[in-house]
Amino acid sequence: MTDAGEQFSVPVTNAPGDFSNSYSDGRSSGVASLEANGDCGTSWIYFQFGNTQFRTGYRIKPDRGQAFSHLWSATISTGRTGGTGSYNLSGAAPANSATWQAIRRIVEPYTSIGSAMAGGTAVTTAGWICSSGNPIATY
Secondary structure (H helix, E strand, C coil): CCCCCCCCEECCCCCCCCCCCEECCCCCCEEEEEEEECEEEEEEEEEECCEEEEEEEEEEEECCCCCCEEEEEEEECCCCCCEEEECCCEECCCCCCCCCEEECCCCCCCCCCCCCEEEEEEECCCCEEEECCCCCCCC
């Protein structure tokens, strides 16, 4: 991942800020992202250059059960003069699902540099307390 992010091709059917099923052609653009492995699956953060929004979430491995609830947060830093914000995304997980995601508008002022970190834990129906891999994205 470069400081400028990567350019992605995204299906036209995706909602704004949803980069799932996308692919990178390796060129620089306005999306910084990272997927990280945790002890029960994968977590991610996608962060748009221009500080408009971020998307974070997790996917739990099938043998760990489905998510019941989660403690989750994201911290966004928009550089030297932009500021830092913390976003609490904790709550109940979607019923009968091992995947959860949230999209939030970034309220910190725009700067030409930025970083985002997300993470937390999820409790599953099989009794696991799963920790994220704390993905970090920068541009």
